Amino acid sequence: MRWKPEVLQELSGIREALRTALEAAQRCHESQQGLAVSHTEATGQWKEALEQTQGELKGLRGETRQGLRLQTEANADLRAIREGVAELSAVVPLLRALAERDRATQPEAASGAGGTKAVHRADGRGAFAHGGNEQHPAAGGISRGDDMADLDGGERPPHHDDLKAAIWAVYRGDGPQAAAPAAPHPCGPGRSGQAGLGPEGEHGLLLLRAAGLASAELLAHRDTWEWFADLAVGHQHFRHPFQVEETKDGRVRTSLSGRSLVAALIGLWERIEKAPVNTVDWAMATAYYQRVAGRLVNLTSQGGVIRIILDDGADDAAED
Numbered sequence: 001m002r003w004k005p006e007v008l009q010e011l012s013g014i015r016e017a018l019r020t021a022l023e024a025a026q027r028c029h030e031s032q033q034g035l036a037v038s039h040t041e042a043t044g045q046w047k048e049a050l051e052q053t054q055g056e057l058k059g060l061r062g063e064t065r066q067g068l069r070l071q072t073e074a075n076a077d078l079r080a081i082r083e084g085v086a087e088l089s090a091v092v093p094l095l096r097a098l099a100e101r102d103r104a105t106q107p108e109a110a111s112g113a114g115g116t117k118a119v120h121r122a123d124g125r126g127a128f129a130h131g132g133n134e135q136h137p138a139a140g141g142i143s144r145g146d147d148m149a150d151l152d153g154g155e156r157p158p159h160h161d162d163l164k165a166a167i168w169a170v171y172r173g174d175g176p177q178a179a180a181p182a183a184p185h186p187c188g189p190g191r192s193g194q195a196g197l198g199p200e201g202e203h204g205l206l207l208l209r210a211a212g213l214a215s216a217e218l219l220a221h222r223d224t225w226e227w228f229a230d231l232a233v234g235h236q237h238f239r240h241p242f243q244v245e246e247t248k249d250g251r252v253r254t255s256l257s258g259r260s261l262v263a264a265l266i267g268l269w270e271r272i273e274k275a276p277v278n279t280v281d282w283a284m285a286t287a288y289y290q291r292v293a294g295r296l297v298n299l300t301s302q303g304g305v306i307r308i309i310l311d312d313g314a315d316d317a318a319e320d
Helices: 003-114 160-172 198-211 222-232 258-274 280-296 315-319
Strands: 215-221 244-246 251-257 307-309
Touching: 003 222, 198 258, 198 280, 215 222, 215 258, 222 251, 222 258, 222 280, 251 258, 258 280, 280 307
Parallel strands: 215 307
Antiparallel strands: 215 251, 244 251
16 A cells, blocks of 8 residues: 555645644634724724814814904993093093183182172273172173073172163064174174173174074184183083084084084183183184174074184185
8 A cells, every 4th residue: 555655645735734724814813803903993093083073173162152252242342441432532621621610710709709899801892791899790691591590589780681671672673783783893792882782782692693593514623623612511501513524634514503502602702701811712712702703693594504614714624
């Protein structure tokens, strides 16, 4: 049986080949298991990273929304601050005017403690008040239509009622001045010899004409307007206009009601009386009083815009 050893040897080779194949298959199986484990681990890490990224994005979205909300609140606070600053800016001229009025009235109160005083005008014509020891009301008798002493039944000058009646007659058209109203005197609020009114009466007639206006357009340089507004803002009836429009070359345009114009005229009249002659306040108050008065004495009943130009050279601003 010579073939037996050869068969056994061949079978041994086959067995060895099968063992090698089994080992290779086992290694492949282990590799597949490793790949499965790696895939599972990679999938888990990917999911974990995805969840972490989504969580961070959610947090960033929340922080972004909070930042936008804080920015909105900051903008609202900034607008409120700006509005507050604007309100304070409107109040500052009033406080300045009140402080100036307090400083101006303190010496008068001290000098008036002895009883009576003489009221002097700074327009070169002396006092308009009656002479002697008669007490003269502030700002020229009837010029302050809101004088509480009159409203409360206090003492009034003897000529008070007569002067009011004369002013009303001229204003209504019954007086000798009704046909042709006079232009204001260049050195003071009015001429003293026309229709027997005197300077106080001319001033009162001017106040009546201003009180009858719905509004008047005012043109002036910004510096002029600031001085004018600072002077008038201390009066309880002056209302600061809602809009002051810039035109050109530092000029402004605004609109005043008749009530505010009356208050401004009273402020100018008082400043003319109190300011020393040849001072800035005296010159500006006198000049602007004449500009306003010169426009009001030429009013017509045909309507249209009533334009008051305070400064020379500001009239071309009306064409803007």
